[in-house]
Amino acid sequence: MSSLVEVQSVTKTYVQKAQGDTPSRPFKALDAVSFAMTKPERIGLIGPSGSGKSTLLRSLSGLIVTETGTVTVLDKTVQSAGRLGEDVRAARASMGMIAQSFNLVGRLSLFTNAALGLLGRINPWRGFFGLWTVEEKQRVMAALDHVGIAERAGQRANTLSGGQQQRGAIARAIVQDAKLILADEPVASLDPVSARRVMELLVDVNERQKVGVIVTLHQVDYARKYCDRILALKAGKIVYDGPADTLGLEQLKDIYGSEIESAYWGEI
Numbered sequence: 001m002s003s004l005v006e007v008q009s010v011t012k013t014y015v016q017k018a019q020g021d022t023p024s025r026p027f028k029a030l031d032a033v034s035f036a037m038t039k040p041e042r043i044g045l046i047g048p049s050g051s052g053k054s055t056l057l058r059s060l061s062g063l064i065v066t067e068t069g070t071v072t073v074l075d076k077t078v079q080s081a082g083r084l085g086e087d088v089r090a091a092r093a094s095m096g097m098i099a100q101s102f103n104l105v106g107r108l109s110l111f112t113n114a115a116l117g118l119l120g121r122i123n124p125w126r127g128f129f130g131l132w133t134v135e136e137k138q139r140v141m142a143a144l145d146h147v148g149i150a151e152r153a154g155q156r157a158n159t160l161s162g163g164q165q166q167r168g169a170i171a172r173a174i175v176q177d178a179k180l181i182l183a184d185e186p187v188a189s190l191d192p193v194s195a196r197r198v199m200e201l202l203v204d205v206n207e208r209q210k211v212g213v214i215v216t217l218h219q220v221d222y223a224r225k226y227c228d229r230i231l232a233l234k235a236g237k238i239v240y241d242g243p244a245d246t247l248g249l250e251q252l253k254d255i256y257g258s259e260i261e262s263a264y265w266g267e268i
């Protein structure tokens with residue numbers, strides 16, 4: 001395997017609707033974005049609101065199809081020149097996705113939600129009827145234990161706290177044996193203690209299981225603390241790609257402008 005993720009010159013244009021006297025016009029949500037992850041890293045994707053973070057993350061899994069450029073994950077083409085690759089399903093099978101909320105199927109138990117990580121590799125009917133083998137059950141319980149919520153296995157997902165649901169989504173990615181986790185604002189709606197626990201778990205799966213992590217974060221502080229590399233977007237362009245600890249305050253002020261005070265709690 002040459003790289004976990006390779007993004008080459010990806011551009012995504014949306015049409016901004018007319019407002020008042022201003023006619024509708026195209027604008028680039030992603031503008032010739034390129035980067036690669038050659039070993040399992042933790043990349044924090046930061047930038048002001050509307051800078052293109054979610055668009056970039058969603059294009060990595062092919063949920064958003066870009067006009068130009070190529071996205072490759074684990075040497076499988078997710079998309080190229082505006083078309084999904086033939087390998088996109090195989091690529092997705094190795095990606096664990098974690099969103100800000102609604103990660104789990106609310107009416108199903110936590111156990112079943114985590115077991116859904118097995119679906120890519122078993123007969124879907126067996127999954128549909130919950131006919132898991134003993135080994136599969138053990139695998140699911142081990143993952144729930146790993147994220148510290150095994151005692152909640154039988155509980156309906158919609159009765160779990162936000163932090164427990166996020167941990168359930170991480171357990172599902174572990175069960176799936178994901179090689180890459182794509183997390184879109186996974187801690188945005190959590191209290192600080194739950195947020196810290198979720199970020200620590202992402203560090204843990206990265207370090208112990210060698211899973212690459214790409215996580216969008218509103219809070220720069222989390223990116224600096226829990227990620228080893230930061231990609232900063234501004235108006236659809238990458239304006240910083242480097243170690244988390246060398247991203248300086250002046251650069252941050254330049255990236256965030258007036259949003260800096262809500263994006264960064266450190267000393268300004």
Ligand SMILES: Nc1ncnc2c1ncn2[C@@H]1O[C@H](COP(=O)(O)OP(=O)(O)OP(=O)(O)O)[C@@H](O)[C@H]1O
Nearest residue numbers: 014015016029047048049050051052053054055056
């Ligand atoms: N379907 C769409 N149609 C039109 N414009 C869109 C669409 N999806 C996103 N955009 C625009 O593209 C830009 C980038 O959006 P994106 O959600 O990627 O930003 P973001 O950095 O994740 O923002 P936030 O931090 O606020 O979530 C924004 O200006 C957004 O309004």
